[in-house]
Amino acid sequence: MFSTAFLDLPPLQGASGTVTLPGSKSISNRVLLLSALCQGTTVVHDLLDSDDTRVMLAALRQLGCGVDVAGTTVTITGLGGRAWPTEAIEFFMGNAGTAMRPLTAALAVQGGDFKLKGVTRMHERPIGDLVDALRELGCAIDYLGNEGYPPLHIGQPKLQLDKPIPVRGDVSSQFLTALLMALPLAAQDRAITIEVVGELISKPYIEITLNLLSRYGIAVERQGWERFVIPAGSRYQSPGTIHVEADASSASYFIALGAIAKGDGIRILGVGADSIQGDIRFMDAAVQMGAKITSGPNWLEIKRGAWPLKGITLDCNHIPDAAMTLAVMALFADGPTTLRNIASWRVKETDRIAAMAAESRKLGATVEEGQDWITIHPLPHRHFANALAKGQWQRASIHTYDDHRVAMCFSLAAFNADQLPVRIEDPKCVAKTFPDYFEALFSVAHTAAPNIPVICIDGPTASGKGTLASRVAAQLGYHYLDSGALYRVTAHAALQAGLTLEAADEAKIADLARSLPVSFEGEQVLLSNVDVTDAIRSEQGGMNASKVSVLPAVRTSLVDLQHSFQRLPGLLADGRDMGTVIFPNAPLKVFLTASAAKRAERRHKQLILKGFSANIDSLRADLEARDARDMSRSAAPLMPAQDALQLDNSSLTIEASVEQVMVWWQSRQVFG
Ligand code: C5P
16 A cells, blocks of 8 residues: 555556456455355355454354455355354444444344444444334344444344334435345244335445345345345355455446556456446446446456547436546547536545546646536547647646545546656545555556656665665655665675685676576565575675676676666665666666765664674775775776765755655656
């Protein structure tokens, strides 16, 4: 996840490959509870890992369910046919609404001695309508705090199931879902009827519930949206194996990506055209705009079809969340797009009509809006040999209003014809439904290397390059290359192979370096999966590195490896020749220095902290010897690049140095 203040997306040019999307939250918790109510074992694949599912799993364990978690696959051994717990149990539901409501209903229908509590916010979320319905059918439920709110106590019911059970449908469809999942437990010898009072909202979510119930052997008879009959003799049956569908709203960004980006197409794993989620109908709108979509069980494949996309007018009431993605596709169309019947956008995480209009205008688009509609006029698209179309997109810093969907939508603007970067503010807001959204985007999007920014930080030994570079990388969400570590590892591998570090073995060391099995895991450096961090970080390791780094063939064979670190969204590279040789076109180069005395002092402190004994004078002598070798060698000698900015940090704190580099970088990356 990117927890930076902003994320700068370089201009993107194409996309190909496969993304696996996280599981849908609504489906995950329904499937867990249904599996728990069955007899036998259910293997649940692709479960979403979130607060809500963790709460549900903990509760199921307390009830005596078998729960075996292996990554996103969870095996549930159900309670059906087993003794229902008689001892008192207290459940902690956190703030997980999708666990609290259905569990309350299931526990109340079965009966026991149960307490359900949550965090303070959970105790402020109404549950009275569900409790009323459950009491109506004879469940014993008491409020332990305020009337109408959790915490609750559940006792032994005296079920009366002959009359229809009324439940309000106009507050939350979750109450109806809870009853639909609980009542099959009581329908062995009689049919049970539920009657919805008031206009039922969020019907697509009830469709999901009915669909999943049928997968577990319960065929609910739906009479309009007013009456639901659970037939006599209903009994939960495990489907054996079940896959949790990926979130269909999350899929919309990758469907749009496939329609907008040049490439071999995008394959989405986890959700197919036969999805039980309402938002999957976004597909139809995307096809209308030009996307080519094929699908199978649990997958979708999207290719660019019509280009530019086609402007459309659409009633979006059935896909309110995914429709936001159409607004961004509209920027790449051949004419205006109007999205109608979207009044609900005004009352979501933010006023989404206002947000989509304001941010599209920042990009240069003309937008009209009304109380429940929005019209977006396209910006010039990339056309074969149509250079004239360029020059109208603006560099924009997209405000995201703590709304995950605004952030994900506008990431697609990075495909603009003018090849401008796009800044997304507060990128971590995507965590609400898709914490790794940007990682997923970068795993399939591509662009020419010169578009991917590199910031180089070169300088002498112990000037603090590594600390500075890794801190700036963390602030920008960029990758980090510690090129010195590559020379250190090369020297280490050469010595292990019985080579000397002299010119006589140059060709052999170069061979080793060309396919160096090195990898980085946080602060750790691994060689053939063995942790060599301590071995290479010693003073001797630095000296050895300096020796092999003199050999031109060794330097050459490390070039490709270093270039391979230039990946989306950007790179911080530190070393001696980052700006002069490896990334000569980098848009920002810093040459970091500090006096030899200061550097020896810092290194001394570091070593003492790590528990090594060290002598400051010999450290200084070593540093100076290493610098002298690095500066005097003929291959890529240590020196500032011509266009490097010098930073002497002898009397600066680390924070001040980071701040200086950020100021330099921001002054080159101006967003409107
Ligand atoms: O930066 P670090 O101290 O880890 O580098 C160890 C040695 O590797 C340096 O003294 C230098 O000789 C060599 N090196 C290099 N070019 C780089 C990075 C390091 O020659 N880009």
